[in-house]
Amino acid sequence: MTTAEVVGPEGAAPPDEHREGRGGILGFWDQLTSDIRQGNLGIVPIILGQIFIVVFFSFKATNFFTAINFSNIIIQMAGTTMLAFGVVFVLLLGEIDLSIGFVAGIGALIVAELQLPGTGWQVNGLIAMLIAVAACALIGVVQGSIVAFVGVPSFVVTLAGYLIWQGVILSKLQVRGTIIIQDRWINYTASYYFSHFAGYLIAAAVTAVYPVSRLVGWLRQRQANVSGESIRSIALKSAGIGLAAFGVVAICNHGVVQGTPFGLPLAGLLILIFLVVLTFLAKRTLFGRHVYAVGGNAEAARRAGINVPRIRVLVFGISGATAAVGGIILAANVNSVALTFPPSTLLLNSIAAAVIGGVSLFGGRGEVRGALIGSLVIATVSNGLDTAGYSTGTIYIVTGLILLLAVTLDTVSRRLQVRAGR
Amino acid sequence: MTDTTPLLELRNITKTFGSVQALTDVDFEVRPGEVMALVGDNGAGKSTLIKCIAGTHMADSGQVFFEGKEVTIHGPRDAGRLGIEVVYQDLALCDNLDVVQNMYLGREAARYAVLNEPTMEQHTTETLAGLRVTTIKSIRQPVATLSGGQRQSVAVARAVMWNSKLVILDEPTAALGVAQTEQVLELVRRLGEQGLGVVIISHNLHDVFETANRITVLRLGRNVGVFEREKTTQQEVVEAITAGQPTKVSGIPATQVVA
Ligand SMILES: Nc1ncnc2c1ncn2[C@@H]1O[C@H](COP(=O)(O)OP(=O)(O)OP(=O)(O)O)[C@@H](O)[C@H]1O
Ligand SMILES: [Mg+2]
Numbered sequence A: 001m002t003t004a005e006v007v008g009p010e011g012a013a014p015p016d017e018h019r020e021g022r023g024g025i026l027g028f029w030d031q032l033t034s035d036i037r038q039g040n041l042g043i044v045p046i047i048l049g050q051i052f053i054v055v056f057f058s059f060k061a062t063n064f065f066t067a068i069n070f071s072n073i074i075i076q077m078a079g080t081t082m083l084a085f086g087v088v089f090v091l092l093l094g095e096i097d098l099s100i101g102f103v104a105g106i107g108a109l110i111v112a113e114l115q116l117p118g119t120g121w122q123v124n125g126l127i128a129m130l131i132a133v134a135a136c137a138l139i140g141v142v143q144g145s146i147v148a149f150v151g152v153p154s155f156v157v158t159l160a161g162y163l164i165w166q167g168v169i170l171s172k173l174q175v176r177g178t179i180i181i182q183d184r185w186i187n188y189t190a191s192y193y194f195s196h197f198a199g200y201l202i203a204a205a206v207t208a209v210y211p212v213s214r215l216v217g218w219l220r221q222r223q224a225n226v227s228g229e230s231i232r233s234i235a236l237k238s239a240g241i242g243l244a245a246f247g248v249v250a251i252c253n254h255g256v257v258q259g260t261p262f263g264l265p266l267a268g269l270l271i272l273i274f275l276v277v278l279t280f281l282a283k284r285t286l287f288g289r290h291v292y293a294v295g296g297n298a299e300a301a302r303r304a305g306i307n308v309p310r311i312r313v314l315v316f317g318i319s320g321a322t323a324a325v326g327g328i329i330l331a332a333n334v335n336s337v338a339l340t341f342p343p344s345t346l347l348l349n350s351i352a353a354a355v356i357g358g359v360s361l362f363g364g365r366g367e368v369r370g371a372l373i374g375s376l377v378i379a380t381v382s383n384g385l386d387t388a389g390y391s392t393g394t395i396y397i398v399t400g401l402i403l404l405l406a407v408t409l410d411t412v413s414r415r416l417q418v419r420a421g422r
Numbered sequence B: 001m002t003d004t005t006p007l008l009e010l011r012n013i014t015k016t017f018g019s020v021q022a023l024t025d026v027d028f029e030v031r032p033g034e035v036m037a038l039v040g041d042n043g044a045g046k047s048t049l050i051k052c053i054a055g056t057h058m059a060d061s062g063q064v065f066f067e068g069k070e071v072t073i074h075g076p077r078d079a080g081r082l083g084i085e086v087v088y089q090d091l092a093l094c095d096n097l098d099v100v101q102n103m104y105l106g107r108e109a110a111r112y113a114v115l116n117e118p119t120m121e122q123h124t125t126e127t128l129a130g131l132r133v134t135t136i137k138s139i140r141q142p143v144a145t146l147s148g149g150q151r152q153s154v155a156v157a158r159a160v161m162w163n164s165k166l167v168i169l170d171e172p173t174a175a176l177g178v179a180q181t182e183q184v185l186e187l188v189r190r191l192g193e194q195g196l197g198v199v200i201i202s203h204n205l206h207d208v209f210e211t212a213n214r215i216t217v218l219r220l221g222r223n224v225g226v227f228e229r230e231k232t233t234q235q236e237v238v239e240a241i242t243a244g245q246p247t248k249v250s251g252i253p254a255t256q257v258v259a
Helices: A024-037 A044-060 A067-092 A100-115 A125-150 A154-176 A184-191 A196-223 A231-253 A266-284 A286-296 A298-303 A308-334 A346-356 A368-387 A392-421 B046-054 B076-082 B099-103 B117-130 B148-160 B178-193 B205-211 B234-243
Strands: B008-017 B020-030 B035-039 B061-066 B069-071 B084-087 B166-170 B197-201 B214-219 B222-228
Touching (some): A067 A100, A067 A266, A067 A286, A067 A308, A067 A346, A100 A125, A100 A154, A100 A346, A125 A154, A125 A308, A184 A308, A196 B117, A266 A286, A266 A308, A266 A368, A286 A298, A286 A308, A298 A308, A346 A368, A368 A392, B008 B046, B020 B046, B020 B197, B035 B046, B035 B178, B035 B205, B046 B084, B046 B166, B046 B197, B076 B084, B084 B148, B117 B148, B148 B166, B148 B178, B178 B197, B178 B205, B197 B205, B205 B234, B214 B234, B222 B234
Parallel strands (some): B020 B222, B035 B197, B084 B166
Antiparallel strands (some): B008 B061, B061 B069, B214 B222
16 A cells, blocks of 8 residues: 555546445445455444343343343433443543543532522522533633643643532532432433323434434535445434334333333433534534544644644533533432432542443543443443342453454554554 | 846754754755755755745744745644645655545544545645646555555655645655656656756755755755756766855855865
C-alpha cells in the first residue's frame, strides 16, 4: 500500500469512496469478514459475549430467563447507563470524570429535598427533576472550567469533586437520615410500566422513525451526488431495529407478577431517548464533531479554530447532567435517598460500561451506543449471578474480568488495525 | 512576471524572544503563482518568520503588505481571512477523523449546528480530484490509515480548499520516502500553476530546486540573499546558507546577486 503512490498526472478520476459490494446478508458478511481481517472487531465480540452470558444464566438460574426479569434488568441498568452516556463524552475528550457517582447522589438528594412535603419546598416532581439536572450540569460546568481554563488535570479536579460531593451528601443525610421519595413523577422513572398497547405503539413509532430519517439523508446524498449508504442496507437495518423494538416490548408485555400484568418500563424508553438524542449530538452536530476532534488531537483542533476550552466545559456539563438523570432513576428505584446512596459500584461500573462498549480511554474513539451495550453486559452479569445465588464478591470479580477481557481484545485488535493500515 | 505586485511583502521584520534576536530587519516577498523557497540553517529564523505571517507571533517591528495593502495580522483567524493558510510540519490532522472531517475541521458545513455531510463529501471529492490526489481509496477512511504522503496531501488540500491565496508549507517532505516526496512536490508545483503563492520551507535543496521559482536565504535571523532558481546553483545557495553575508536592501529587487 505504501509503494505505488506517485500522483497520476493524467488521472482526474475521483477516488472511489464506497466499496461496491454484494448487498443484503452477503454484503454484511463481506463487510464483517473484511473488518475482522483488518482487526476492526467493533462491537461483534461484545454482542457474542452478551449472547453467551444470557444463554449461560438461562441454564444456571431458573428465574433468569423470564419476562419479568427482563424488565428488571432494564430498570436496574437504566441509572448506570445514563451515567455511562456522559462518560462516553468525557472519554472521547481523553479526560476522566470521577465525580459522577456522587454528583448522581447530589441530583437524587436535590429531588428528594425538593419533593419533601412540609418543608416549604414541595415542588412538583417534574420541576424538581429539571432543577436537579440543571444544578448537576452546573457542577459539571464548574469542574470543567477548572480543567479547561486553569489547566488542572481532570483526574484531580474530579477527584476533589468526588470527595466534596460525597461530603455534602454525608453531612446532609447524617442529620436527616433517609429521605423517602413520595412524588409519583420521580418514582415513575423507575416504576412506571406502559400498557401493552402503548408499548406496541412505541415500538411502531421507533420502527417508523429510523427508516424515515435515513431516507431523508439518502435523498440529500443523492442530490449532492455522493454515494452513501445503499437503500438495501437501510432497509436491512430498519428491519433489525423494528424486530428489536417489537421483541423488547413483546417480552416486557409477557411479564406478570402475582396476577398483575407488567409492560415496557418507562426507564427503557428513557434509555432509548437519551441514546438517540446523544448519538445525534455526537455524530451529526458541530459540537459532536468538535468533541471527536479535540479528543483526537487537541492541538490540531485549536489550530483549526475550534474553541477547545468551550468544548471541554460543555462536555463536563453533559457529564454532570446525565449523572443527575441516572441518580434520580436509581433513587426512584428504591423510593428513597439514604446514607448508602449512591451504590459504591456506580462510578466504576459506569466507566467500565463505556470502556467495555469500546470507548477508548485515550480519547477520540468510541460511540454513545457503547455505553448502552457495556451497561447491558454488566447488568446482565450481575443480575444473572445474583439470581443464581452468587455473592456480591463474585459479581465484582466477574465484572472485573469482563472489563479486562474487553479492553485486552480492543487493544489487540487496534494493534492489528494499525498493522493493516500503514 | 516582474511587474506584478507581490502577493505578500514583509519589510524590516524584527522579532526577539527575550534576549534572543530571532529576526533582524528581514524582508521577504512572494508573488502570485510563484513557489518561493525559504531556506537556512537550523535556528536561522524560518519558522519564526512563518509564524509572524500566520499570526502565531506578532513581529516586534516591521510592515506586512498583502496584495499591496498594509495589514496587521493578530492571529490565525486574521491570516485565514486574508487567504493565508499554513501547513505545519506536524500536520495538525486528527488521526481519528476521516479525510472529509479533517478537510473541514473547524469549518464544517452546517445548518443550525447540524452537519451537512453530503456537501462536505462532495467538495472534498472535487478538491482532491482538482489537485489530482488519486491515491486515497476512500475519503471516509480515518487519516490514521493513510500513508505519510497521503496525509501530507490531505493537509495541503485542506489548506487550498478555502479560496486561499497563499499557502505556506513547513518542511512538507521531511518525513517522507522518495515516491511520496515526489507526490507532494508535484502537488506543490501544481498549486503554483493554479496561481496561488506558495512558500516552502525545506532543508532539502533537491526539493527546493525541484519546485521553487525563487529562493530566499536566511542566516542567523538576517537576509543573505534571494536567488532565482534558473540563474543559480545548489553550490551557491549552500554557500549563502553557511557563510552568506547580511545583505540589507530596501524594496527587494527581483534578483540580487550575492557578492
Ligand atoms: N518561542 C521561542 N522562545 C524563545 N526562542 C525562540 C522561540 N522560537 C524560536 N526561538 C529562537 O529563535 C531562533 C530562530 O528559531 P526558528 O525556529 O525560527 O529557526 P528555524 O530556522 O525554523 O530552524 P529549524 O530549521 O531548526 O526549524 C532560534 O534561536 C530559536 O532558539
Ligand atoms: Mg523550523
